[in-house]
Amino acid sequence: MDKPILTLDKGTRCTAWNYSGQRMAAGLADGSLVVYDSTDPASSVFTRTSRFKVQDSSILKVVWVPPEYGDAVACISADGTLSLLEEVMEDSEGHHWKMCKSFDRSTSQVLDVQFGDGQTCLKLVAAYSDGHIKIYELLDTLELEKWQLQAEFQNVIDLVSKFGNASCLSASISWNPQRSEVQQSSFVLGFSSNTPPLNSPKVWEFDLDHQRWLPVAELSLPEDKSDQVYAVSWAPNIGRLYELIAVATQKGISIWHLGSNPDPDGRLSVQRVSLLSGHDSEVWEMEWDMSGMTLASTGSDGVVRLWQSNVNGEWHEQAILTPAS
Structure with missing residues (x-):
């Protein structure tokens, strides 16, 4: 029992x-x-x-x-x-x-917050209901009360765009879990809002030379850019030549490959390799295992689903976990 x-x-x-x-x-x-x-x-x-x-x-x-x-x-x-x-x-x-x-405290609601390690200090990224993103960095590793605001921007490719009346219901942030002396801090973020350009999940990376955050990839197909994003999750990487990121919208869970070599404009290549369907309703949370090989997802249907890819790179549902009656 x-x-x-x-x-x-x-x-x-x-x-x-x-x-x-x-x-x-x-x-x-x-x-x-x-x-x-x-x-x-x-x-x-x-x-x-x-x-x-x-x-x-x-x-x-x-x-x-x-x-x-x-x-x-x-x-x-x-x-x-x-x-x-x-x-x-x-x-x-x-x-x-x-x-x-x-x-x-601002006039907007904090929707999500996540911690990530940079090359020199701990960072915190917070997403707000007006579509803004704030990034704080810890000034002293021994004193958690000492933070400073490093950057503030919106989740859009065009850095000068502003949306005055954006209203976001939720946001999801996932840091790149890798820690490397040569790899810059990066995270993926998407919103569920009434402003389509904010919704489409973007990968943000810190540009050390210019000391600013830049959008280096957009994880959506042209016809999906207005889709509201429920959850994002960046997989650990134990030797792949690309990064693996999951994005959940009302259409299902998209599995994306993110390239590691930027083009002359600094953008990274992206490819959607699978669209997973199975949940009957909104997906709330997604988590990868420590190897980045298995994805767990759950939502308002009360079911946990485990997803894996086979040797041919084809993704499938590996298990379904339901609550005990």
Whole structure:
């Protein structure tokens, strides 16, 4: 008989495992953050070890900071606030969580946030409901409260384009998971909005020579540029000559090959190699395994699907996981 490993608090809106899978953070409708730990190394059962108030509004998303920077999470709240909280050790109180940064609040809602490592520092990219993207960089690896705004732009190829009345329902960001001294920071981002040029997923890369972010690829066919994007996921690369990126829209999950050698204009080649259908409704999340060989997807149909390619490069559904009745 299956045994649950933890029981979530009432009002849980979102959850996230840390990088080792040894801790879970959950955001609640009342604005609280809950942390669960396994107190017995020999057991897989998790119990609540912390619960504290972050904001007065519901927490919509929780993201863990990379582990080399300590135990910390970013929280997106329904009031548009982006907060960073850190677990600290004090002799008098033991372990406890504290607010170490509340990012500049704007009139628009933060829709997604992700962390990525650059060549010199940790970076954070946040996507907003007005279609803007803000990138912050950490000034001191030992002090998580010290960030500065590095760049702000919109998800369009033409860098001078501006859309005054853009309204975005959701956004999805995925950093290139590779870490290399010679490879520049890059990420893919797409919106679900009323402004088609913002929706089409773009790959952004940091131009070290000019100290700015540039769009180097667009992952959509001409007839699909207005499609709203639900989720994106960049696969780990363990030796391929190209990058692998998954993009979910209302038409299904597209698997893209992204070239590694830019043309004279700095653009990277793209090729859609498969369009996967199977989910009966919107896809919410996609994650690759550590090898970048298997893609897991889930959505509002309540089903987890696993996708793989065969030796001929043809993608197929490898397994379907349904919740226990």
